[in-house]
Amino acid sequence: MVILFNAIAYFIPKRLTAIELLTTTLFATFLQLVTDTFLDLKYDLYGYFRIGVDWESLI
Template structure:
């Protein structure tokens, strides 16, 4: 079952890569960097300042990026 999900995502990524884009590369990069930084900042505020969530321990954990069973 999971192999179908991976195949589907690979197909979607390939489609997104080859579709002609009407925006410049610097707009794509700046939007991507903004999205990444906004995610990190909101995670830090919600976790460290407001203590609303933490997967394993308090603070930033690299374990949250990897699959754990």
């Protein structure tokens, strides 16, 4: 179902310019990384396997 919804969203005509899509994607990625890093380091919520930030996921 997820693949179907993603395919539909990809092929729907969009009224945004390429720079607006890029800016939105970069902001969402930045916000997710900052939030995950903050929640991990301050509240230790992501220490399932090892403590600290999973730096491999940034690549």
